[in-house]
Amino acid sequence: MSRQRVILAWNNEYCRHCFGCIAMCVRGALTLDHEHAALSYDIRKCIRCGSCLRACPTGALHTEPMEPVSNQ
Ligand code: SF4
Ligand code: SF4
Numbered sequence: 085m086s087r088q089r090v091i092l093a094w095n096n097e098y099c100r101h102c103f104g105c106i107a108m109c110v111r112g113a114l115t116l117d118h119e120h121a122a123l124s125y126d127i128r129k130c131i132r133c134g135s136c137l138r139a140c141p142t143g144a145l146h147t148e149p150m151e152p153v154s155n156q
Contacts, residue, residue, distance in 0.1 A: 094123040098144035105136035105145060 105123070106114045113129035114136055116122075137145050 094125070095144045095146070096122065098142040099123075100142055100144075102141070104139040104141070108135040108139040110135070 101121075103116065106116060110133075111129045111131055113126045113131075115124045115126070117124040137147070
């Protein structure tokens with residue numbers, strides 16, 4: 085995963101709730117939202133290492149290009 089890309093979404097349809105991605109994240113960028121039984125992603129902590137993507141057995145995590153920041 086390059087530095088120009090960001091993890092955007094967690095597809096609940098494909099997720100087996102193994103939480104292997106959380107276990108692999110050394111920065112604590114992924115946590116479990118107990119209230120909604122979903123992953124929570126903190127982009128400020130993410131270093132784009134890609135460990136979570138490699139850990140996911142189902143491809144439930146995916147990336148999309150970051151939107152360019154407008155100065156206007
Ligand atoms: S590793 Fe993949 S399948 Fe497991 S909890 Fe994370 S997103 Fe879901
Ligand atoms: S890319 Fe690395 S730092 Fe970012 S959420 Fe995944 S495991 Fe954590």
